Amino acid sequence: MQVPEQWQEHIAQLKQLKGAVILAHYYQLPEIQEIADYVGDSLSLAQKATETQAEVIVLCGVRFMAESAKILNPDKTVLLPALEAGCPMADMVSAQQLRALKEEHPEAIVVSYVNSSAEVKAESDLCCTSSNAVAVVRSIPPEQRIIFVPDRNLGHYVASQTGRDMILWPGYCPIHDRLQKAEVIACQQEHPQARLVVHPECTPEITAMADAVCSTGGILEYVKSSPDRQFIIGTEQGFLYTLKKNCPDKEFFIARSGFSCPDMKLITLPVLAECLEKGQHSITVPEMIREKAAQALQKMLAIRP
Ligand code: SF4
Structure with a gap:
């Protein structure tokens, strides 16, 4: 997609004026992906x-x-x-609820998916993204009990790959969780040659059907290196723009x-330009929470998938 020239120039000028870099997630609108300096999944954005x-x-x-970017860059x-x-899944567990669960299982350590609030990260021992969740859990000694929040589907997938019996919080992504087996079968009947590649936020029923289960970054690598030519994609549709490109x-x-x-479609070119013009909306995280959350994020970043 070609971003209209006047927007390209306007946003480039604002970026230079403010000393800004634009990082965008794969689920953003095509014009935002095009104008960004970098496009990636949650791990690569962090x-x-x-x-x-x-x-x-x-x-x-x-x-x-x-929030994760701010936690890792307090001076910026x-x-x-x-x-x-926002992210409805991140809102499905609060720090208070997590503290209560920790009290029930004082022996367990907490792994939180990055799709969580800064307060929940601050209550966690380690963070993970969908690209490194299996590696993060494998880095924990086998005898250690683990609480995994907030995504039950990702937690289930990680448990299936690691053989770990984890305490799973019952959160989910309303977008991925909604994908039904019958819809996938109908799509497969229409495209019988296509490989099925899905995100681990889909339900266990869907991930069990898939040829590959990967984060968005992992899906991109999979389709690039695959000799196959057709793919059914089980993740947010904005990502198809990156795949086709x-x-x-x-x-x-x-x-x-x-x-x-x-929530991923709320940022448009005018919204982005206004953000740069007015310096809005600046994210803040209280220092006590930031310090603890940073430890959980830094431990994650030190683990190689
Ligand atoms: S796709 Fe799901 S997990 Fe990702 S931001 Fe939207 S609601 Fe949250």
């Missing part, structure tokens, strides 16, 4: 945030992503262009129509 020299990080994603300004862009000779079919996260 890594990029630690590497950038820019004074201002504009995080085109949802709140927990901007981190802006979330659409303040209301990187593999123009391959075909991609979304597993369900309307596989869209409304």
Whole structure:
């Protein structure tokens, strides 16, 4: 997609003026992916945030992503262009609920998916993303009990790969959890040659059917290196833009129509421009919470998948 020239120039000028870098998630609108300096999944966005020299990080994603960038870069300004862009799954567990669960299982350590609030991360021993969750859990001694929050589907997938019996919080992504077996079968009947590649936020019933289960970054690597030409994709539909751009000779079919996260679509070019013009919305995390959450995130970043 070609971003209109006037927007390209306007946003480039603002970026230079403010000393900003734009990081965008794969689920963002195509025009936001095009104008961003870097597009990636949650893990690579967190890594990029630690590497950038820019004074201002504009995080085109949802709140927990901007919070993670701020937690890792307390001296930088981190802006979330659409303040209301949240993650319903992250809201499914509070720090208070997690503290209560820890009291029930004082022997357990807590692994939290990055799709969680700063307060929940601060209550956690380690964080993980969908790309490194298996490696993070494998890094924990086998006899150690683990509480995994908030995604029961990712937790189930990790348990199936590691053989670990984890205490799973019953949260889920309403977008991925909604994908039904019958929808996948209908799509497979329409495209019998296509490989089925899904995100681990899908239900165990769906991941059991898949040829590959990967994070968005993992899906991209999988389709790039696969000799196959057709793929049914079980994740948010914004990601198809990246896949088509990187593999123009391959075909991609979304597993369900309307596989869209409304929170990820709140950032448009005018919203991004206004964010840069006004320096809004600057993310803050109380220092006591930030310090603890940073430890959990740093431990994750030190583990190689
Ligand atoms: S796709 Fe799901 S997990 Fe990702 S931001 Fe949207 S609701 Fe949250």
